[in-house]
Amino acid sequence: MVRSTSRSARAGARDRHGRGIRSAVVRPPLGPLRTRADFFDSCVASAVEYLRDLWPDELDRVRFEVAGVPSGEPSAQGVDRWRVSPRERLVVLYRLPIERMAHLHRDDEWHRRSFIESCVFRAVAELLGKDPWDIAPERYRHF
16 A cells, blocks of 8 residues: 555656656647738728827828728729728728738838838828828838
């Protein structure tokens, strides 16, 4: 009897054959994964919030929407990345053309975010009839 209790106490203190403590069979629960669509939506939302702070009167009651792809065939200029309707006060950004047709020199989160924001700025500039550089002059002052 003494031997069996000694053996069970020893088994609890270390693992079999001295190879280290075994890990769990199942990984710990992971947090929610952030998809490309979630990343795109958050980039658009932060850019729109920034622009609404800069141009509150001009962007009052303007709706911003995100769609996957433009409907219909590509135009002679290529695939649209956004659509602007001044009459409807609407800006629609097309996620897949913006993501897939971006030829970034470095494909990391910062460059993707910057490119998405630049598309938002250009779409808003088109809506307001302004030059894109006049929309957010302080945004990239660090360059």
